[in-house]
Amino acid sequence: MPAEVPSAVRPEWTRTADGTPVLALRGRLDATSTARLWRELEERFQREPVAGLEIDAGGLDYCDGSGMGLLHHLSKGRMTPGAKVNLRDLKPEFDTLFRSYAAAESQAPPAPVERGHGAEEIGRGCLALRADLRAEVTFLGALAGGFATNLVRVRPMRWREVWRVFELAGVNALPIVSLISLLVGLIIAFESAQPLAMFGAQIFIANMIGLIMVRELGPLMTAILLAGRSGSAFAAEIGTMKVNEELNALETMGLDPVRFLVVQRIMAGILLTPLLTLYSMFMGVLGGVLVMLALGFPLTAVYHQMASSVEVSDVLVGLLKGLVFGVIVSAVGCLRGLQTQQGPSAVGESTTRAVVSGILLIILADALFSAVLYVID
Amino acid sequence: MSACPETVIEVKNLRVGYDGRLILKDVSFQVRRGEVFVILGGSGCGKSTLLKHLIGLHTPMAGEVWIEGDNLVEADGDDRLRILRKFGVMYQSGALFGSMTVIENVRLPLDEFTELPAEAKDLVALAKLQQVGLAAAAHQMPAELSGGMQKRAAIARAMALDPDILFLDEPGAGLDPVTSAGLDALIRELAGSFGITLVVVTHELPSIYAIADRVIMLDARTKTIIAEGRPDQLRDHSSDAWVRQFFNRQAGAPAESSPTN
Numbered sequence: 001m002p003a004e005v006p007s008a009v010r011p012e013w014t015r016t017a018d019g020t021p022v023l024a025l026r027g028r029l030d031a032t033s034t035a036r037l038w039r040e041l042e043e044r045f046q047r048e049p050v051a052g053l054e055i056d057a058g059g060l061d062y063c064d065g066s067g068m069g070l071l072h073h074l075s076k077g078r079m080t081p082g083a084k085v086n087l088r089d090l091k092p093e094f095d096t097l098f099r100s101y102a103a104a105e106s107q108a109p110p111a112p113v114e115r116g117h118g119a120e121e122i123g124r125g126c127l128a129l130r131a132d133l134r135a136e137v138t139f140l141g142a143l144a145g146g147f148a149t150n151l152v153r154v155r156p157m158r159w160r161e162v163w164r165v166f167e168l169a170g171v172n173a174l175p176i177v178s179l180i181s182l183l184v185g186l187i188i189a190f191e192s193a194q195p196l197a198m199f200g201a202q203i204f205i206a207n208m209i210g211l212i213m214v215r216e217l218g219p220l221m222t223a224i225l226l227a228g229r230s231g232s233a234f235a236a237e238i239g240t241m242k243v244n245e246e247l248n249a250l251e252t253m254g255l256d257p258v259r260f261l262v263v264q265r266i267m268a269g270i271l272l273t274p275l276l277t278l279y280s281m282f283m284g285v286l287g288g289v290l291v292m293l294a295l296g297f298p299l300t301a302v303y304h305q306m307a308s309s310v311e312v313s314d315v316l317v318g319l320l321k322g323l324v325f326g327v328i329v330s331a332v333g334c335l336r337g338l339q340t341q342q343g344p345s346a347v348g349e350s351t352t353r354a355v356v357s358g359i360l361l362i363i364l365a366d367a368l369f370s371a372v373l374y375v376i377d
Numbered sequence: 378m379s380a381c382p383e384t385v386i387e388v389k390n391l392r393v394g395y396d397g398r399l400i401l402k403d404v405s406f407q408v409r410r411g412e413v414f415v416i417l418g419g420s421g422c423g424k425s426t427l428l429k430h431l432i433g434l435h436t437p438m439a440g441e442v443w444i445e446g447d448n449l450v451e452a453d454g455d456d457r458l459r460i461l462r463k464f465g466v467m468y469q470s471g472a473l474f475g476s477m478t479v480i481e482n483v484r485l486p487l488d489e490f491t492e493l494p495a496e497a498k499d500l501v502a503l504a505k506l507q508q509v510g511l512a513a514a515a516h517q518m519p520a521e522l523s524g525g526m527q528k529r530a531a532i533a534r535a536m537a538l539d540p541d542i543l544f545l546d547e548p549g550a551g552l553d554p555v556t557s558a559g560l561d562a563l564i565r566e567l568a569g570s571f572g573i574t575l576v577v578v579t580h581e582l583p584s585i586y587a588i589a590d591r592v593i594m595l596d597a598r599t600k601t602i603i604a605e606g607r608p609d610q611l612r613d614h615s616s617d618a619w620v621r622q623f624f625n626r627q628a629g630a631p632a633e634s635s636p637t638n
Contacts (some may be wrong), residue, residue: 031538035492064539066493069500078496096570097508101500104507108515141453342520343475 009060009067011040020052023074026059029067032095038070045079051135053080058089068094070103138256139335145264161264162271167231169330170272174279181221181280185213185287186190193295202295206305209288214310214318218281218367222273225327227358231333235354236264238337239347247338262334266327273326274319281318321369325362332358383410385542385574386431390445391440393423393430400426403601404440406593410541413568413588414574415608418595419623424578425469425546427595431455431576432466432544445541462490464542465535469550471527479530480506480515486537505533508571509563525556529563536567542574543567549581562594582626594620 012024029037055074057063063071073079075087115133143341168259189205196202238261247257285306292302338356340346386408393401408414418424429435431442433449442449445459473482483502487493493501506512509529519527528548533544548564549557561584564574567573568590579585585592585608592611594604596619604611604620612624 030489031491032491034497035494038494038497057615065501065504065536066487066497066539067489069493069497072504073497073500097504100507101504104512105500107507108503109513109514111516164384347478 009037011037016054021050021052022054022056022155024056024059028062029060029070030062030064031066032068034064034070038073041070041074041079050080051081052084053077053086055085055087056089057087057094058091060091063094063097065097068097068101071098089323130139135339136335139331139338142256142258143331145263146256146263147266149256149259150263157267158260158264162268165265165268166272169226169233169268170276173225174228175278177222177225177276177280178283180225181213181218181283182287184217184221184286185209186291187287188212189288189291190218193291201303203297203301205288205292205295206297206302207309209285210306211314213284213288214281214314215321216318216366218284219321219325220278221284221319221361221363222277222280222322223329226269226273226276226326226334227329227355227362228262229268231311231329231354231358232351233330234330234333235340236347237336238262239340239350242338242340242344243347257338258334262331262338264336266330269326269330270323273329277319277322277325278315281315286336302362317369317373321366324365324369328361328365329358332361384408385445386414386576387441388431388491389441391427391430391442392438393426393435393440394438399438399600401600402596404595405569406605408542408574408576410497411568411572412590413564413577415592416576416578416583416595417580417585417623418591419580419597421446422597423597423600424580424595428544428546428576431450432464437532462538463540464544465532465540466544467528467531467535467546468546469546471519471524471531473527473530473534475519478516478518478549479533481509482519482530483534483537486534490538490558502533502537505536508567509533510559523556525552525560528552528560532563532567533549534625536573540573542576543615545575545577545579547579548577549579549584554583557581557584558587562583564588582624594623619624 008027009029012026014022014024016022023041027033053074055071057071060067071087073091075085077083077085094230149155189209192205192208193202196204238247238257241261250257250260289299289302292301333354336350336357339353340350384407388407389405391401391404392399393404404427416427418423426435430437431449433442437450440450442560444460445463449457449460452460472477474485474616477485480502487501488499503512503515506515509532510535511526511529514522514526514530518604519530522530532543532545532548545564548560552560556581564575564577565588568575571603575588577584577588589608591606592604592608593602594611595601596603602613603617608624612621615624617623
């Protein structure tokens with residue numbers, strides 16, 4: 001609690017000739033003393049309701065905004081419903097301040113209702129979803145246009161930007177892709193070693209690791225890492241550019257932001273994801289092989305077992321998935337960046353949306369792949 | 378105002394810089410109660426840096442900043458908080474919290490530092506907004522306001538706890554002349570009707586003439602105060618060619634700073 005101010009307000013109660021209570025305020029009415037007095041008065045008027053009240057403010061030497069708030073509140077009779085309240089002798093230097101309270105209340109609009117009805121919220125959500133789908137389709141169109149312009153060389157592709165993104169999102173991701181893929185390979189091999197040992201089938205770990213890493217987990221792990229690492233970075237980078245009006249600057253210079261910023265990132269994504277996927281497949285298989293070696297199988301046996309089950313077509317399927325996932329991650333990252341709103345949390349929101357929708361779309365695409373490949377096979 | 382107004386801010390031999398690079402030296406001045414005191418100077422002379430040292434955001438290399446008898450530079454803990462409560466600051470961009478409505482922004486200091494009942498806080502916050510002419514925009518989000526309105530709202534927030542001193546960083550920057558003149562009128566009213574001492578950093582000449590009781594002028598080459606006084610005095614009678622050039626808005630390289638007689 002703040003220390004007692006020696007000159008804090010001193011309320012004194014008297015009565016007029018006709019019995020109306022008179023509250024005389026002397027001294028200093030600041031935020032601390034006002035808070036105390038406010039509560040005291042509320043309790044008093046609840047205990048002893050009054051029919052009339054006279055406030056003598058002539059003794060106030062100092063009255064800040066909160067003190068003035070109390071005088072206004074009292075003078076409007078809000079603490080003493082039904083009573084006639086009269087405020088008198090307020091020093092002229094407080095006049096402007098006092099009048100601003102009445103004016104403020106007359107001008108302020110009522111506080112808006114915070115939330116709508118549940119059904120209204122659902123409706124809003126559906127409309128937002130529709131708008132989002134529409135934005136995605138428009139974006140795809142703009143993207144196709146941008147690629148066409150760049151690739152048929154109406155305007156040359158900015159390859160330097162492509163390589164910069166390639167290095168940032170691809171080369172710099174190698175350590176984390178190595179670690180995660182190796183560990184995932186290792187974990188799967190270890191987890192399956194025990195149940196397979198019951199059937200004397202541990203050698204088939206090689207088949208399983210080969211297929212699962214090459215067809216499924218290699219592309220998927222790479223894409224998820226890419227969504228977390230680079231999709232978010234694209235959204236944040238383009239989002240910040242939007243907040244800083246750099247995108248407006250591009251547009252007024254006659255440069256299409258999609259062609260100028262997005263195409264390069266997607267091109268980098270197309271180039272780097274298959275390579276990164278291939279690398280991830282290799283590291284995952286390596287993890288499995290290490291476990292097999294530790295279990296006592298010779299390397300040649302593991303190799304032959306793996307080569308008998310994994311075919312070139314499996315690797316190609318994995319690479320194709322990687323390519324599609326790469327396009328999804330970089331396109332969604334860029335789209336969310338372009339959709340960034342105004343305000344301090346806007347860039348954070350777009351980054352989150354980039355990662356969430358990136359991962360969602362990757363899984364959807366993967367499911368689609370599985371279904372189509374099942375039918376084809 | 379009495380014949381010898383009380384000093385509320387006293388800066389003694391302030392020396393300011395970052396990473397060993399000196400920006401300002403030998404800065405000493407006094408601000409009196411109830412006046413509008415303007416810190417001005419060309420771009421890059423250290424105006425905003427000086428302000429950041431006056432409000433305790435940065436620690437100077439040497440020197441003292443006394444605010445109503447307390448040295449802000451050496452204060453810490455509760456002492457420092459007590460000194461910080463004596464002033465409010467309006468930042469150049471307004472620095473309103475974007476996730477809160479305008480009135481919530483103004484209420485925030487009241488919520489954090491007073492024991493007032495909720496209805497009292499609403500009433501005070503609304504009155505502060507009224508004093509800057511923004512009561513009608515109380516429930517809007519900062520992003521929905523124009524630049525000038527955001528600055529007004531920021532002034533209302535700075536005034537929420539009724540500080541004795543207000544620091545304003547470039548109030549007119551980026552505003553149209555009408556809005557800027559409106560802010561100037563508000564600044565004069567705050568000093569006149571509410572007795573607040575205002576320290577304003579700006580380089581906008583029309584504003585300086587409209588609001589300033591006294592100015593100090595900083596200079597990037599000498600890295601210190603090169604002029605102090607009333608703006609019209611400095612414009613017409615300064616012995617320094619660069620000061621006259623500044624006040625008369627003449628282009629060209631800064632004139633020699635040495636006194637010309």
